[in-house]
Amino acid sequence: MDTAKDALFLGVDVGSVSTNLVLVDKEGQVHEALYLRTQGRPLETVLKGMKKLAELYQNDQIQGVGTTGSARNLAAIVVGADVIKNEITAHAVAASTLVPGVRTILEIGGQDSKLIIMKDGVVTDFSMNTVCAAGTGSFLDQQASRLQIPIEDFGKLAVDAKHPVRIAGRCSVFAESDMIHKQQMGHSLEDIIGGLCEALVRNFLNNLGKGKKIEPPIVFQGGVAANIGMCKAFEKELGHVVKVPKYHKVMGAVGAALLASEAVVQRGGNSNFKGFTVAEQPFRAHSWECSDCPNLCEIIELKESESILARWGDRCGKWTNSLPAFSEVSKSVEVEATTPS
């Protein structure tokens, strides 16, 4: 396929752990997927990704752009997004496009986890966990490195477990000390890791699954879906096959790209895309604490050379409203993000 001529949509998902950029065509086929570590520097990471894409694609191939993830607003201003969406909608759209008929989406990322229930391609219920570390990718990473096992082998070991031990998985602190205890008692590494996966799955379903009917087809996505031990543990607990889509790591970005294609069609074909050259622009983001009142808001400011592009984070609107140019930009983006599609 001659990629240079295809019309593509860019999706950018900026999370706290990873930043993903994808290029997707109208049918939802993924042409390019970049997976980068955010490392606390969302702006730099997005620009790095754009630079990589600039080497392979032309600006006029990009028909629309969407952003999602916790830094979606920042990313939107940098790339010129047509749509800004929350992670839940983005994941749901991607899953239902790539796996038609999906009823349940399990998603475990680096910092949070989600459970989404769908019917006829529409989300009917969801829950999201942002405070509990037990059952997120970061916790698995941490345990893998504590046991000095490369995270890639972690899942395979779990599958080899003969008699997975029962680990207290309710809280990451207890899970860790329980694992150490079971190690000392002489259980095999496989059984302990197998037990950990089962504990995390139980924890996920207890936290997020309450009152929700989990029905097949079930899709498992997010970084942790690569872990075959976790997949097997879900299958055992739910009694159904769990599908892991090929691009499970970047589903949020795929969803953002698909949503952008919808938005652009509705708008009559124009995109706000600023072009890959943004990678060369001297963007700078910095933040400070406003001390004008006891709220002490954390104000974030985005600059391009010397002109201020955006500010946010203020409760009272003092800083955002002091930017006439920005309120126009942000309005057009925000309105786009909230009108019924």
Place this chain on the structure above:
Amino acid sequence: MKITFPHMGNMDIVLKALLSELGHEVITPPPITKKTLSLGVQYSPEFACLPLKVNIGNFIEAVEKGADTVIMAGGIGPCRFGYYNQVQREILKDMGVQLNMVVLEPPDQHIGELLKRLRLITGSNSWWKLIKAIRFSYEKCLALDAIEKEASRLRCRELQRGDVDKVYRQGRKAIDQARSVKEVRKKQEEYIQAMQALPLDWHKKVVKIGMVGEIYTLLEPTASGYMEKHLGYLGAEVDRSLYLSEWVNEHLFKGLLSVKGHKETRKLAKPYLSCVVGGHGQESIGGAIEYAHKGFDGVIQVGPLTCMPEIVAQSIMPLIEKDYGLPVLTIYTDEQTGEAGLITRLEAFIDMLERKKLAIRQIDI
């Protein structure tokens, strides 16, 4: 006597009116900010719910401004709010903060009891003057509720972000400054008209969301992470199942006035939850059913983290969702609630309702 009270939405203006009419010096606590919250969190037990923590912060800040007496509502029934005033008294004592507490318990029988309790702060005022003061402040309560309601209805339609809230804040001030019942009513009319005269998009298709839940998180915007405002910004028309004037009428005036009460609401909840579980557990269930009857697109239940009555109600919500085809999102808040995560969930909920609507429309065609 320099009297203060905890914040709860627009209650500050109402209580200030009441107490000043009776000739007291009133010290309104500074608005709830991060500082208030961190003071409250620092001195409260960790597992107490958010309202207690914010109250403590209010008291400390009010004392800094010179207050020496606080009036506080008490409560009856299984919810722990009923003994919070006692806990708060002890906390303040331990801190060495000098503050007298006057606790107003809802009357068990009729309004006379409340008047008797109020006597503590009414001093030598005549009954006539007292009744006049109550009427005046209640009028302010009604007016404030009316403009707040309108703001929640219109916020989603404003063309210029922040317009509605600007008028709302001005209206709040004007009602605070109004000196007579007549003036209060005039200001209410004036500001509602001003809101409607703003540049608004009346054609915008919006989703309608009803909010049910615990009283403090419903009434005090800082306790719900400014949920009503965010929902408005995200394109939802919002209504609440509870306003201050309704609660005052029902619990303090024992339904003397013809303001909408929650008797019907509780009746609706009966098939699902037949006994009182304290707080607003029954009202949350009944309120959700009321919104289903009124054709709302979805309901959000809010409460402070660990709020027992709301947890009971939450466990029943899946049944309501099923029986009435009404999506319900439950959100608990505490001092750790991050605004970004909250907005993500609210946005996802609104998206879900919008897409559902769209799907239904497509089937119709």
